[in-house]
Amino acid sequence: MNTSYHTDSSKLADDTKWQELHASLQDMLAGYVDNELEEDEVLILEAHLAGCKLCRDDLARQFALSQHLRALPLERMSASLHDKLDKITEQPQVESKVTQPQKASGGSATRWLERQWLKLTFSAGGWATAMALVVALYMQQMPNPPHSDIPMVADALSQYTTAQQNTLPVSQKLSEVPASWPGGTLLSSWETTIGGAPAQVYAMRSGKDIVFQYRIDESVLFRNPEVREAIARQGRFTSEKDGTEIRALPMKASGLLMVGPCRAMPASNELTINTI
């Protein structure tokens, strides 16, 4: 009787130990499913799994459930909430501190974007996304752009402003730019329409801003009397409003139109027209 009692009790102790291990390993099953365990944890867990059907079953259920939940559809908020959120930036930011923290806020967010952008540039397939970020980073400072009565200028301005909201198209090929200047780098180029005629746009980074230059049809360039006169007198047409500059000049058989923040526009003596 004594012997038998002894055996039962040690068996009981073994069972308790096993139960404890079983209970603690249960909490690691998710990590096994998600490949989030350390190597030694995997070894311990696999040893336990070999002898524990409860845990094997649980693991199978977790795998299946996790897979299944991935397919849950996106729930969409109401249009009215979207509208409210569009206006949320009209609310004041952090109260009481007005000047300094605001500056820091812009700066830190900008640095954040810059970091993300760098990361994306080096990640595979990140180029299109990088373009979107470039726009966010470099075009954010454009003040409310002026509109113009000259159709080609209005077109160029509106395209430049639209690009602020969207991803820049990614170039099929980066062709040679019509005008170049020190510090100006071609980011992307695509076909567009200016003044009703086909044109090619070249998105350039100039310092920390984006400048668009367009190769436009010659007839479009000279269509407006104001532009014609300015080119005849000074060799180029310039218009500046609210920090945004528009510049138009003739090239060999076409016109060059540039739009960007004044501070980013190259000085005339820096500008090399490549197609003249």
Next chain:
Amino acid sequence: MGIKAELTPSSRVSNLYGVPMSNSGKQFQQLTTPWRDRLFSVAVRQADSRQKAEDWVQESMLKAWKHFSDLKESETVYAWLLKILHSVIVDDVRRESRRAKLAPVVCVEDEELQKHSSSSAGPFEEVLQQQNHDRISNAISALPCEFREVLLFRDVEGLSYQEISEILDIPKGTVMSRLSRARRMLSSALIKSSDHSSTHVRTESAGGFT
């Protein structure tokens, strides 16, 4: 690759740090707008109504805007928004429970889990197939909130344990154990609901399941 070199600070950098409000507003919208519906999805699965979820999201976005400068360089925007949403929900639930004197958050006992873990795995795939999205969403909503959150973040939103641990400010080990339990609870709830709704269907074809 040449682009990288171009990004090194130039003399123009100083211009960037004086970004006026309107521009930081634009930047905020550019960064957060793509995540609005995802954020709402997470909120609505934790709320008892869509209205509540919208209130949470609106409050979260307002908080995010007010504290836009807190967004760290290393942080992803979505994780940052989720963290804010989490704090909004926690505050709200705490406020509500104090007012309505609701029972404290359900504490899941190990015995309960043991019982659940013994449900066999065989028919489980079938159980999942029987559930439509609404029933699954309802079952998720019924989980105690700390379990529900990790499950949503991991299995629906696909975040890593590290990201979840940062959002909820809990150790990775806790993320793992909560997730293990959350999946177990959800599995058990789905098995129960499928038992209730299709008893006679199951008996007809019971042979195939055992």
